[in-house]
Every structure is written in C-alpha cells, then in structure tokens.
Amino acid sequence: MGKPVAWFDITAKDAAKSRSFYSEIFGWKIDVDPQMNYGMIDTAASEGIPGGIxxxxxxxxxxxxxxxxxxxxxATLKQVESLGGERETLPYDIPGIGIMAVFRDPDGNRVGLWQR
Incomplete structure (x- = not known):
C-alpha cells in the first residue's frame, strides 16, 4: 500500500460561507478558531479523514x-521537483503536530505533504 491521505483542507474566498455550505450538505460539525479563521471539521464518523476549512x-x-x-x-519536495513538479511552500512546522508543505504537480494541481 502507498502513502495514506492524512488531512484535507478546503480554502475558500469566504470561509464562513463555505463552512455553512459544507456543514449543511454533509452534516459536519465545524469548530472555528476565530483567531485563525479556520474551522476543524468533526465528521462524527469512525471512518474517513479529518480536515478543515x-x-x-x-x-x-x-x-x-x-x-x-x-x-x-x-526529501519528497526534492523528488517532486526532479519529476517536473514545483514546491509551493517550504516545509513548515505545526507545533506539537507535524510538518506540512504544499507542491504543484506537473498539471498545476496543489498537493500537500504531512510529516508526522
């Protein structure tokens, strides 16, 4: 088995509107940190992956x-670049949680990396 998906981010032009939209459609409970304007999604399910908006x-x-x-x-970002992708961010630390980075694949799709 390959590397698993650990997290998803939905980034919106109007985060409050987006949180309301997805909450209404999928029944997600979203706990918003007002300082960061970021909502952690609680899908209330034992399956699936966590995420935020x-x-x-x-x-x-x-x-x-x-x-x-x-x-x-x-190391993964270096491999991405050698295969025709581009790093979008440098790896950055989320204190006490892990390290994140984002790259663009050769078609321009944004993909995140999560180092625990």
Missing amino acids: GEAGEHSAAGIVLYIVVEDAE
Whole structure:
C-alpha cells in the first residue's frame, strides 16, 4: 500500500460561507478558531479523514488540498521537483503536530505533504 491521505483542507474566498455550505450538505460539525479563521471539521464518523476549512489569502489560493503522509517533507519536495513538479511552500512546522508543505504537480494541481 502507498502513502495514506492524512488531512484535507478546503480554502475558500469566504470561509464562513463555505463552512455553512459544507456543514449543511454533509452534516459536519465545524469548530472555528476565530483567531485563525479556520474551522476543524468533526465528521462524527469512525471512518474517513479529518480536515478543515479556512480563508484564502495572499499566500493561499482557494481550492481543496489533500495532505499525504511522508517520512521526510523536504526529501519528497526534492523528488517532486526532479519529476517536473514545483514546491509551493517550504516545509513548515505545526507545533506539537507535524510538518506540512504544499507542491504543484506537473498539471498545476496543489498537493500537500504531512510529516508526522
């Protein structure tokens, strides 16, 4: 089996509207951190992957990103670049949780990396 998906992000132009939209459609309970304007999604299910909905901004475009578990985000970004992709962010630490990074594949799709 390959590397699993660990997280998903929905980044929206209007995060509050997007949170309301997805909550209404899927019955998601969303706990919003007002300082970050980011909502953690509680799907109340034992299956599936966790995720969140945040606000698009200067450094984050609207869209959906799946974060895939890797052992070494920096090494994976180097491999991405060698295969024709581009890093969008440098690896960054989420204190006490892990390291994240985002790249674009050769078709321009945004994909996230999650290093535990």
